[in-house]
Amino acid sequence: MEFDISWLLLGLPLAFFLGWAASRFDLRQWRLENRQAPKAYFKGLNFLLNEQQDQAIDAFIEAVQNDPDTSELHFALGNLFRRRGEYERAVRVHEHLLSRADLSRTDRERAQHALALDFLKAGLLDRAEAALQKLEGTPFENQARLALLAIYERSRDWPQAAAIAQRMDQAGQGRFNTRQAHYLCEDALSLAAKQAVPQALELLAQARGIAPDAPRAYIEAARLLAQQGQHDQACDMLAQLADVAPSHLALAAQPWAASAQAQNRVAETLQRLEASYQEHPSLDVLEALVSLSQAQGASEATARERYVQHLEREPSLVAAARWIAGEKLAHEQFHPQVQRALDHAAKPLTRYRCAACGFEAKQYFWQCPGCQSWDSYPAKRVEEL
Known part of the structure; x- marks a missing residue:
């Protein structure tokens, strides 16, 4: 059978047309x-x-x-x-x-x-x-x-x-020495809870070395020393706190007063707290001054005059309630009801408040339970802010 070239001539245009149609379809x-x-x-x-x-x-x-x-x-x-x-x-x-092999780095x-x-x-x-x-x-x-x-x-x-x-x-991402000191303090508290006080005091000493201006290690060390009956060393530790972080002395003023009375260092401590109060007036320092004045021999009425002096300096419902608690009123029979109302009104004012999120608490926190921020609580009561 002979091959007819006319079929080839007819097939080429047909193949071209079909290819063109297919490409147009794919493109569309x-x-x-x-x-x-x-x-x-x-x-x-x-x-x-x-x-x-x-x-x-x-x-x-x-x-x-x-x-x-x-x-x-x-x-x-x-x-x-x-x-x-x-x-x-x-x-x-x-x-x-992440499972794709073709994903770029x-x-x-x-x-x-x-x-x-x-x-x-x-x-x-x-x-x-x-x-x-x-x-x-x-x-x-x-x-x-x-x-x-x-x-x-x-x-x-x-x-x-x-x-x-x-x-x-x-790596230069910031200064974390204060936070590292907090971590050491947390470990120290865990050791102290297990009665490993010497090891806890050693960690607190490391914390003071890492962050000499951070107040927490001084306060925690003084508390542990006082619990061990080493009131003289506790007083020395808080004296260092007064030098490096005077604004935080309010957090340890009353424990300092207690250790000073136990160690017969009342006059010295009274002088240091008086100087601190003049620079950083605080309700906690005021309470410590009242107790130390009484320990030094001042009468209760004389010691309590400090509350009035504080009121002259700045208005304070807490100080007013503390002063009235020891006063004789004209209608003394109503004193318990009045005192109860004043204490109830003043109670929220004695809390601490986080400056970052506003979380309030009765006790002072180094790390806010609400927002997890460190050192976000001022060392002042709500009334003093």
Whole structure:
């Protein structure tokens, strides 16, 4: 059978036409998909700007389905899940990103950081710790260290917290000597609770060496020394506190007065507290002065005149209530009711208030229980602020 070349001549145009038609179809499909992906993306962005997070998530899911290789859409979707508290879904999105072999190093580090935040927000501290440790040596290193520091503080792992703080200090991320002193104080309190007082005092000495101007180590050491009956050394420790941190002497004024009376150092301590009161008037220092004046031989009425002198200096419902408590009223039969009302009104004024979040407490905290800030409580009662 002879080959007819006319069929070849007819087939070439047909093949060209079919190829051209196929390419046009692929191009149209590609353009359609590209139109759909940005459309879904911008629709999600619009919902997000209007704070319609449910609709935004649906739109971003649609965009991811249309273009599964776009990492930015995954990041947007994962962050939305985290903001909504859907931490499990956020974790799945970021773990899917990390499983991709074609992910760039920059995006991989970013996904690792996002995954660590997912675990942190979900309260999975052990998994968050492991994820944050993988960020060492990346652009997210500083943020990871801060988050690790918060984790160790929250779990009261003070040695780990001290190690991270030291690394941050060496890296120039700030000065953490005062915070490291707090960690040593926390460890010292744990040892003291186990009756290991000498070791606790040694840690407090280290804390004073790290942060000589931080008041806590002096106050804690004086308290432990007084509990051991070493009132002379306790007085010396608080005398150092008066030199390095006079504004915080109010926190230890009454214990100092008690140790001074036990060690017959009343006159010396009275003079030091009087000087402190003139510079930093305080209700706690005032109470210590009243007790020391009585110990020195002053009558109760004379000692209590200090309350009146304080009222002349600044108005104080607490001082007024303390003064009236020892006075004879014209209608003495009503004194208990009046005193009870005054004490009830003055009680909230004797609290301490965090300057960072406003959390109030009866006792003084070095770390706020509300916002976890360190040294955020002024050494003054609410009435004195």
